[in-house]
Amino acid sequence: MTAKKMLMIVCDGLSDRPVRELDNKTPLQFAKKPAMDALSRHGVNGTMDVVGPGVIPGSDTAHLALFGYDPYAVYTGRGPLEAAGAGVALDRGDVAFRCNFATVDKNGMITDRRAGRIKSGTDELARAITGMEIDGVEIIFKEGSEHRGVLVLKGKGLDHRVSDIDPHREGRVLESRPLSPKAEKTAKVVNQFVKNSSAILAASRVNMQRVKDGLPPANIILPRGAGSTRALEPLTDRYGITCAAVAGVTLVKGICRIVGMDVPDVAGATGGLDTDYKAKADAALRLLQNHDFVFVNVKAGDIAGHDGDFRMKVRVVESIDMMLGIMLKDMKEDVVVALTCDHSTPVVVKEHSADPVPIAISGGGARVDGVREFDEISCASGALGRMRGMDLMPTMLGMADRARKFGA
Amino acid sequence: MTAKKMLMIVCDGLSDRPVRELDNKTPLQFAKKPAMDALSRHGVNGTMDVVGPGVIPGSDTAHLALFGYDPYAVYTGRGPLEAAGAGVALDRGDVAFRCNFATVDKNGMITDRRAGRIKSGTDELARAITGMEIDGVEIIFKEGSEHRGVLVLKGKGLDHRVSDIDPHREGRVLESRPLSPKAEKTAKVVNQFVKNSSAILAASRVNMQRVKDGLPPANIILPRGAGSTRALEPLTDRYGITCAAVAGVTLVKGICRIVGMDVPDVAGATGGLDTDYKAKADAALRLLQNHDFVFVNVKAGDIAGHDGDFRMKVRVVESIDMMLGIMLKDMKEDVVVALTCDHSTPVVVKEHSADPVPIAISGGGARVDGVREFDEISCASGALGRMRGMDLMPTMLGMADRARKFGA
Numbered sequence: 110m111t112a113k114k115m116l117m118i119v120c121d122g123l124s125d126r127p128v129r130e131l132d133n134k135t136p137l138q139f140a141k142k143p144a145m146d147a148l149s150r151h152g153v154n155g156t157m158d159v160v161g162p163g164v165i166p167g168s169d170t171a172h173l174a175l176f177g178y179d180p181y182a183v184y185t186g187r188g189p190l191e192a193a194g195a196g197v198a199l200d201r202g203d204v205a206f207r208c209n210f211a212t213v214d215k216n217g218m219i220t221d222r223r224a225g226r227i228k229s230g231t232d233e234l235a236r237a238i239t240g241m242e243i244d245g246v247e248i249i250f251k252e253g254s255e256h257r258g259v260l261v262l263k264g265k266g267l268d269h270r271v272s273d274i275d276p277h278r279e280g281r282v283l284e285s286r287p288l289s290p291k292a293e294k295t296a297k298v299v300n301q302f303v304k305n306s307s308a309i310l311a312a313s314r315v316n317m318q319r320v321k322d323g324l325p326p327a328n329i330i331l332p333r334g335a336g337s338t339r340a341l342e343p344l345t346d347r348y349g350i351t352c353a354a355v356a357g358v359t360l361v362k363g364i365c366r367i368v369g370m371d372v373p374d375v376a377g378a379t380g381g382l383d384t385d386y387k388a389k390a391d392a393a394l395r396l397l398q399n400h401d402f403v404f405v406n407v408k409a410g411d412i413a414g415h416d417g418d419f420r421m422k423v424r425v426v427e428s429i430d431m432m433l434g435i436m437l438k439d440m441k442e443d444v445v446v447a448l449t450c451d452h453s454t455p456v457v458v459k460e461h462s463a464d465p466v467p468i469a470i471s472g473g474g475a476r477v478d479g480v481r482e483f484d485e486i487s488c489a490s491g492a493l494g495r496m497r498g499m500d501l502m503p504t505m506l507g508m509a510d511r512a513r514k515f516g517a
Numbered sequence: 518m519t520a521k522k523m524l525m526i527v528c529d530g531l532s533d534r535p536v537r538e539l540d541n542k543t544p545l546q547f548a549k550k551p552a553m554d555a556l557s558r559h560g561v562n563g564t565m566d567v568v569g570p571g572v573i574p575g576s577d578t579a580h581l582a583l584f585g586y587d588p589y590a591v592y593t594g595r596g597p598l599e600a601a602g603a604g605v606a607l608d609r610g611d612v613a614f615r616c617n618f619a620t621v622d623k624n625g626m627i628t629d630r631r632a633g634r635i636k637s638g639t640d641e642l643a644r645a646i647t648g649m650e651i652d653g654v655e656i657i658f659k660e661g662s663e664h665r666g667v668l669v670l671k672g673k674g675l676d677h678r679v680s681d682i683d684p685h686r687e688g689r690v691l692e693s694r695p696l697s698p699k700a701e702k703t704a705k706v707v708n709q710f711v712k713n714s715s716a717i718l719a720a721s722r723v724n725m726q727r728v729k730d731g732l733p734p735a736n737i738i739l740p741r742g743a744g745s746t747r748a749l750e751p752l753t754d755r756y757g758i759t760c761a762a763v764a765g766v767t768l769v770k771g772i773c774r775i776v777g778m779d780v781p782d783v784a785g786a787t788g789g790l791d792t793d794y795k796a797k798a799d800a801a802l803r804l805l806q807n808h809d810f811v812f813v814n815v816k817a818g819d820i821a822g823h824d825g826d827f828r829m830k831v832r833v834v835e836s837i838d839m840m841l842g843i844m845l846k847d848m849k850e851d852v853v854v855a856l857t858c859d860h861s862t863p864v865v866v867k868e869h870s871a872d873p874v875p876i877a878i879s880g881g882g883a884r885v886d887g888v889r890e891f892d893e894i895s896c897a898s899g900a901l902g903r904m905r906g907m908d909l910m911p912t913m914l915g916m917a918d919r920a921r922k923f924g925a
Contacts, residue, residue: 492564496903
């Protein structure tokens with residue numbers, strides 16, 4: 110049997126609950142979506158607890174699960190995912206933190222955790238503090254959007270089990286403490302980095318100008334969410350497949366890079382409501398030509414959910430359906446296509462929720478179960494039953510005739 | 518509540534995918550199978566991942582799971598299963614290997630891994646090399662069909678974590694290496710056995726005759742697939758039930774013996790396409806009279822799948838249905854009957870696949886869920902949902918009112 114290619118399309122947060130204004134239907138039930146329904150009709154369907162029943166997935170833990178990793182075993186913190194998303198190459202054993210540029214007064218009290226949501230100059234500040242060496246550990250700092258940044262420690266004997274310097278509210282800056290005897294060096298290095306960088310930041314041209322302009326200076330870095338990628342074996346090694354991703358959101362791009370995917374920048378794929386759906390479809394089809402597995406994330410449904418905007422969410426469903434229609438129409442070969450969500454973001458909740466998500470898989474060895482519509486209820490009567498996010502990747506590999514035999 | 522008896526019927530490899538020539542139905546959907554459908558109609562139905570979602574089961578790992586064992590915990594290699602199948606009684610801690618009789622030249626290079634698929638004389642050769650003692654370890658060697666045999670080491674301080682002597686292709690004979698410090702003695706013993714037995718085989722009457730006849734001599738034993746049964750608690754101890762099996766295939770018989778089943782030889786039960794279905798039905802009914810649990814394996818569906826012969830597979834469905842009809846008709850009491858497969862062997866794949874298998878259970882405390890046909894899609898809408906192979910045995914025990922209470 111020839112191995113098939115695989116396409117996983119994740120509609121971020123699109124899964125929902127019944128909405129009164131939509132005749133008590135979910136946006137997926139309410140919208141017109143001929144391509145999604147065709148996928149359901151030609152394949153197997155089910156519902157999926159992406160992380161586990163009653164667990165609200167983060168975007169990070171959800172995607173780890175969808176790629177076949179047990180998030181409880183491999184997720185150590187958001188730091189490495191943000192760092193990879195920001196384009197900092199991580200090696201096994203590196204420890205990464207998410208950071209804020211913040212403002213402290215002369216008594217070491219944080220007066221603004223986001224340095225007035227600083228809009229510009231963080232690139233210059235980052236360049237001033239990156240590259241130093243402490244105890245033989247190389248320090249890399251890279252700015253993100255607004256007040257955000259990432260800190261990566263590279264060197265021997267590091268361990269991510271350290272407490273945050275960021276107190277997560279205004280008040281006294283914390284000392285990072287080792288949460289394991291193995292993490293003593295890491296805590297020491299990160300504390301020293303905050304001290305060294307504070308001196309540099311205070312004396313910087315950018316901050317002197319901010320003080321002159323009456324703006325809070327970005328005079329301290331507050332690291333949090335330490336994590337390491339030690340346990341993540343890339344998909345390429347794990348399953349022997351070449352992988353690529355089409356995604357706009359930094360965090361999702363970071364996860365894709367960490368698991369070994371090619372993540373080209375797609376013009377127009379913004380990760381916002383204005384994303385270019387046609388460009389994403391074309392990019393996915395192009396990547397399918399020279400990769401075994403292509404992953405597509407569309408963020409817009411999650412944004413509409415967070416905004417509580419049910420009308421927008423219906424429109425997002427119809428836009429994604431248009432994108433899917435292009436993909437299915439122009440597909441040159443038999444590909445195992447999975448359509449699902451990373452979590453529900455119900456418009457009545459305006460946050461991620463623990464509600465299971467619909468899943469449809471067609472092509473390759475997928476059976477045909479008679480489900481006729483792609484939504485939270487119709488899919489639940491399908492032959493996939495209720496599955497876990499972690500099982501999606503093995504299930505797709507099985508239908509693509511790429512699974513391994515256990516035993517004889 | 519009186520405990521019920523239990524009958525598990527496993528249709529090896531019968532589960533399939535849609536076949537174009539069968540109107541895009543699976544062989545189970547296409548065939549006439551009134552007895553199977555009656556079982557579905559009078560019971561609960563579901564689909565089952567025998568080992569796990571997206572895992573292609575071997576026959577060995579699949580049967581371990583169906584008998585309630587976690588194959589990831591107990592499966593160490595095929596050696597012990599083959600040995601038990603060949604009728605060698607295994608004790609806890611014994612290490613067993615599958616072996617080939619092979620041909621080496623005077624430089625120790627394997628010139629034929631199967632000694633010309635030697636047809637006769639291996640019984641005499643086996644008798645010449647079995648029974649020796651090396652380092653206080655008793656050596657048992659038993660011939661199998663054609664060039665096959667099994668080697669069992671019995672003694673203290675053995676460990677199955679040793680590498681194969683068989684290089685799995687023509688070329689130089691390997692030395693067995695310990696893969697754990699605890700396995701040093703085992704590697705030493707198996708290497709010494711190969712050396713000692715080679716000398717005996719070379720001088721044997723059988724091989725002198727083969728050389729005279731221009732046939733490759735069976736002058737070396739190549740052990741592989743070392744395993745131990747250390748972790749397998751027999752079903753009889755585990756659940757307090759008496760068990761018996763009707764099976765034709767050596768490997769399956771071996772597994773049944775290891776888990777503590779009586780495995781009588783049934784005349785006509787060949788493990789092939791020509792098996793006597795009526796004889797199997799009669800044997801199962803007879804064994805049910807004095808056992809709590811009877812297991813039946815019918816191999817033919819797997820063979821038709823490996824051959825890619827969809828017409829044969831439809832005929833096999835109808836033959837098994839006839840067998841099931843006899844069983845259900847002549848059953849004297851209320852028995853919990855489960856009908857399922859150990860894995861799919863789709864005719865389009867010609868190999869085992871990871872696709873889930875249908876399962877139907879009726880009798881005893883089984884509910885009735887309204888499913889009307891036994892096939893991969895119909896069963897998926899049943900009340901059992903999607904389950905794992907490891908859960909079948911406890912599920913049957915529950916419906917037979919033999920499960921244990923956990924808590925007060």
